[in-house]
Each structure stands twice: as C-alpha cells, then as structure tokens.
Amino acid sequence: MSTSGFAAYHHMGEIDSGFFVQTYPDKAGTKLDSCTLCHSGGSYVQNGKVTTLGSCQWCHYSYGYDASGKIDETLNPYGLVYKTMGRSSSALKAIEDLDSDGDGYPNKVEIAALRFPGDKSDDPSKVPAPYRVFSREQLECLPQHTQFLLMNAHKSTDFYAEYTGVSMEDLLKAAGMLATATNIKVFAPDGFSQYHPLNFDPNPIFYHVFGGYPSTVYNYSENADISENPEGWCDYSSLVGSGVKNGDPIENEDGLKLVLAVFRDGDYLDPGILTPQNKLDGEGPFRVVPPQKVPGPPDQRSTATNQNVTWPFDPAADHNAGFSTRSTTIIKVEPLPEGTTDINTLETGWKYVDEGKIVVYGAIDPVPTILGKMDALLATLKSSSWKSFKNPIYQKILLIEVSLAKQLAKYGKHKAALKLLRxxxxxxxxxxxxxxxxxxxxxxxxxxxxxxxxxWDLHELIVLFGIIV
Structure with missing residues (x-):
C-alpha cells in the first residue's frame, strides 16, 4: 500500500521531521515519516457519539492551532522521550536501544521493520492486515443500488435525496470478507468514525450491513420547507421527490439498504474539504448512507427556539443523518486476523479523497495482498546488486523460488506456497x-x-498465509 501521503506533515515550522530523515534517510516517505511517529491519536465523545482523530487532527483539536493546549498530551511514549532528550538527531540516536512503547522490541528494531516505536499495538511480530483499494470507477462496476430517502439530522437541515452507489453488503463481498467478520468501522479523514454491525442490532444507533430497512412514506409540510418558510428546517428540493405528496409511500425498487453512495440526485458527490475551523465540508467522493431504522418525519432542529411546529424536535427520533459518514475513505472489517495490525488509516484519508479511492481492510481475503507483496519482493530481489548475495546464482534461485510461491498462491495452493517460503x-x-x-x-x-x-517481507507473507492456511 502506498505511503507517500504520510510525508505531508512538514508544517508550522516544525523541525523534527528533518531530524528523523537526516538520521534515517531510507525511511523518508514511509509511514514513519509522519506525525504518528511521535504523536498519538485520540477520541472525544459528543452527544453520545465517539469521534476518533488521527495524530494530526488530534493535535489540532487538543493542542490547538494557537498552541494553547499541552503538547505533551498529544505525544506517544516515543515522542515524549525524544522531547525529553532534546529534539535532535543525537536524541534519536540516543534512544535507539530503548523500548519506548514497552512491546518488547527496541526502537531501532521497530524503525528497521517500519513499525511505530511509540505504538505498542504496532510491533514487528504483527503485519498490516489484508486490504483492497477501490477506485470510484471500480465501485461503479459493482452492482448499483439507488434509494430515495430522508436524511434526518439533529442540528443541521434535514433533506430528502436520492443516493446511488454500492450496498455495503455487496462491497464487502467484493473485498472478500472472511466468515470470521462481525462488524465494520468506517472512517472519514476528519477523524469521524462509525460502527456498523453486520447483522441487525436492536440498539437504535447501530445501523446494520446485511438485510434491508423498513419502507417509509414521504413527509411534507410547508411549515418545514426551507423554500417556503424562512424558519423551515427541511430541504425538499430533490427533483426525485417532485410530484410526491405528503403521506405517499416512497417506492424503492430494491428496498432500503446501508449504501456506500457515489451519486446524489444523479451527480457525483462533492468531495469533502477541511475548513479553517477544522470541520468537514462536503460529503464525497463516498458517503455511507444508513436509512432510518425507525421511520419518521423530519423533525425540527434541536437548537431551534420555536418548537411549536408541525414536527418539533424529538430526541427519541431516528436521526440517521448523524450516523452517515461523509467523505468515507476507510472501511475496517473486524476483528482483525490474528497476527495483524491496523494499516495506516486516518493519516492518508485526504489523499484518498483527492484521488477518489477507498480502502477496505481487516478480515478480508489476504490473497490479493499476498500477490502484491510478492511482486514487491521480486522487484527488490531483481533490482539488487549481485554483490549483496553470497553467489550470483543464489540471487537467481531466490527469484525462482519466490516466483514459484507466487504461482502456487495464485492457483490456490496456499499450503505449498507457505511451505516453500518458510x-x-x-x-x-x-x-x-x-x-x-x-x-x-x-x-x-x-x-x-x-x-x-x-x-520482514517474508515474515509478512507468512503471517498473511496463516490467515487462510
């Protein structure tokens, strides 16, 4: 998986990235060449919802753009000891033999293996979980699902819209979801995350992946219509809803499902951007759209002073819009297979927004990842000087053996491929x-x-084969 997006953190006059690249020049552009090397992410709870932020956004949130917070609260164990030692190239060398995160591996061993020395869950014994990257064009080639529905919000404007995209169930099948999977978590690059169980859950805020949602009726009120009433709270402008009257059943040919949307009312979703206020604006290129589990009308904003309206705010109503992840770039399928760890997620989110891509990782078929890693290993062996080998013939033998293992894996002979590599x-x-x-x-x-x-490349391959052997 590309890690070039990690290096875009040389900002606000910080000096530490330069010291790291100076000390470890071969790690430039890798996942270690990022804020996450020294900073940790974090979470906060608001209105009962948990928002998880990556290291960059957590620093902005807790330390602040104005540096009014405490920087130490954003640092991981490696970052803290590096800061204590004086923030320099010599400080990095001085802490190489320490095990900052207490995972049993010295910092220098973790750095050599491209593992974060300040994250106990990311050690050399674990490998990044299997993943699949889908482009927008690839998503459009999967079975498409279209649905017209209400997006009911807490504070912002409610609206009716037609979304088209891939049902989450079909997307997970295309990614090769394993039978061990129980749920997914979806992430946006601003740090917002949302849990979705695979099967129906009675908890009203857990929107399931498999199966449909109840049909509903169209709820219209001139009092609520923002085009008719300056104090309205619902946008009825979607042309799909034109001609539909209050109380009419909403017809969706294939029912209502949890969808990864690509289109809204026939147009591509507007890509999300991060505002100067550190807020997400926009909803594309992809949005997870959950229908209401308990159908109801668009109720008044919770912040409105006038609640003497057709549909006053109801705290018990199904506010599905608040659980709809805009600008989704990452889908994590849980639980992660044994021996694996998270791929790098939040730090590369904006790169995927710009490129119109989404990554699915975790409890999915590892074979595509295995084949990709074998190609990378073959390229490494082939491009290396013969002087790096005991004898030039051994370079050729290794190339033959890895190529054979790849062919065995490609045709389903996973045990034989694993035995050859090991x-x-x-x-x-x-x-x-x-x-x-x-x-x-x-x-x-x-x-x-x-x-x-x-x-370490072979170690990763052996762990990944272990998922299916």
Whole structure:
C-alpha cells in the first residue's frame, strides 16, 4: 500500500521531521515519516457519539492551532522521550536501544521493520492486515443500488435525496470478507468514525450491513420547507421527490439498504474539504448512507427556539443523518486476523479523497495482498546488486523460488506456497535478524540491509498465509 501521503506533515515550522530523515534517510516517505511517529491519536465523545482523530487532527483539536493546549498530551511514549532528550538527531540516536512503547522490541528494531516505536499495538511480530483499494470507477462496476430517502439530522437541515452507489453488503463481498467478520468501522479523514454491525442490532444507533430497512412514506409540510418558510428546517428540493405528496409511500425498487453512495440526485458527490475551523465540508467522493431504522418525519432542529411546529424536535427520533459518514475513505472489517495490525488509516484519508479511492481492510481475503507483496519482493530481489548475495546464482534461485510461491498462491495452493517460503526461502535470509546481527552460514543474502528487508517481507507473507492456511 502506498505511503507517500504520510510525508505531508512538514508544517508550522516544525523541525523534527528533518531530524528523523537526516538520521534515517531510507525511511523518508514511509509511514514513519509522519506525525504518528511521535504523536498519538485520540477520541472525544459528543452527544453520545465517539469521534476518533488521527495524530494530526488530534493535535489540532487538543493542542490547538494557537498552541494553547499541552503538547505533551498529544505525544506517544516515543515522542515524549525524544522531547525529553532534546529534539535532535543525537536524541534519536540516543534512544535507539530503548523500548519506548514497552512491546518488547527496541526502537531501532521497530524503525528497521517500519513499525511505530511509540505504538505498542504496532510491533514487528504483527503485519498490516489484508486490504483492497477501490477506485470510484471500480465501485461503479459493482452492482448499483439507488434509494430515495430522508436524511434526518439533529442540528443541521434535514433533506430528502436520492443516493446511488454500492450496498455495503455487496462491497464487502467484493473485498472478500472472511466468515470470521462481525462488524465494520468506517472512517472519514476528519477523524469521524462509525460502527456498523453486520447483522441487525436492536440498539437504535447501530445501523446494520446485511438485510434491508423498513419502507417509509414521504413527509411534507410547508411549515418545514426551507423554500417556503424562512424558519423551515427541511430541504425538499430533490427533483426525485417532485410530484410526491405528503403521506405517499416512497417506492424503492430494491428496498432500503446501508449504501456506500457515489451519486446524489444523479451527480457525483462533492468531495469533502477541511475548513479553517477544522470541520468537514462536503460529503464525497463516498458517503455511507444508513436509512432510518425507525421511520419518521423530519423533525425540527434541536437548537431551534420555536418548537411549536408541525414536527418539533424529538430526541427519541431516528436521526440517521448523524450516523452517515461523509467523505468515507476507510472501511475496517473486524476483528482483525490474528497476527495483524491496523494499516495506516486516518493519516492518508485526504489523499484518498483527492484521488477518489477507498480502502477496505481487516478480515478480508489476504490473497490479493499476498500477490502484491510478492511482486514487491521480486522487484527488490531483481533490482539488487549481485554483490549483496553470497553467489550470483543464489540471487537467481531466490527469484525462482519466490516466483514459484507466487504461482502456487495464485492457483490456490496456499499450503505449498507457505511451505516453500518458510522452509526454503526464509532460512537463507534470517541471520541478520537474529541476536548475532550478521549473516549466518546458510544465508544466501549477505548484505544485512537487504537481508533485513527481505526477512520482514517474508515474515509478512507468512503471517498473511496463516490467515487462510
């Protein structure tokens, strides 16, 4: 998975990114070359909803653009000790042998393995979970679902709209969801996240993935219509609703479902942007649209002083708009498979908004990820100098063995592919990753920098194969 989006954090006069790249030049542009190296994310609860922020947004939220907060509260254990040691290249070198996050691995080992030294859940023994990246064009090639419905909000304007996209159920099937999956979490780049169980849950704020939602009727009131009443609270301007009268059944040919929407009223969704107030404006390129579990009319805004209206605010009403994730860029399928950890999510969100992409990761079929990682490993071996090997012939043998393992995986021979990688390839590239820290007599890769990369690439492949073997 590309990590180029992580490096876009050299801002506000900060100096630490330069020190890190100076100390570890080969890590420039990787996931470590980011705010998350030293800063942690965080969560806050508002109106009963949990919003989880990535390291950048959490820093802006808790420390503030005006630096009025406490910076230490945004730092992870690695960032705290780095700050204590003086924030310099020498400080980074001085803390290499420490285990800042207490996961059993020294900082330098985690950095070599592209793992965050300040995040206990991200250690070299775990690998990023399987993932699939979908472009907007690919989503449009999946079965399409269209539905006209009410988006009922707490404070903002309610509205009726027609959304078209992919049902979440069909998207997860296309991603190869595993039978072990129980729920998903969806994320927007501003840090908003939402939990969705796969099956129906009686909790009114948990909008399910599988199955439909109850049909409803069109609720119109001139009193509520913002085009007729300056104090109205519902937008009825969608042309799809023209000609529909109050109380008429809303007809949706395929019913109502939890949908990842691409279109609204026939047009692509407006891409989301982050305002100077650190708020998300817009809803595209993708929006998770949950229908009401308990159908009802558009009720008055909770903040309105005049509640003597047709439909006054009802705190018990189904305010589905508040659980609709705008500018969705990440879908996490839980629980994560054993031995895996989160891919890098919130930090790359805006990159996906710009490119019109969404990533699905977690409890999904690992084979596409395995094949992609094998291609990367083959490219590494092929582009390396023959001088990095005990003998040039060993470079060719390793290329043949990894290519064979890839073909076995491609045609479903997963056990055979795993056995080949574990018993034949790995044993010739593991000496530098042991306590001795140098090639052993069985190693064919003799350059330790190359060998460590090959070793960790093989480790990731072995863990991923373990999901299905």
């Amino acid at each position: 018993n034949s390839v790995l044993e010739h590239a593991d000496g530098c990753s042991t306590a001795e820290g140098h090639p052993d007599k069985d190693d064919w890769v003799t350059d330790c920098n190359l060998q460590k990369k090959v070793y």
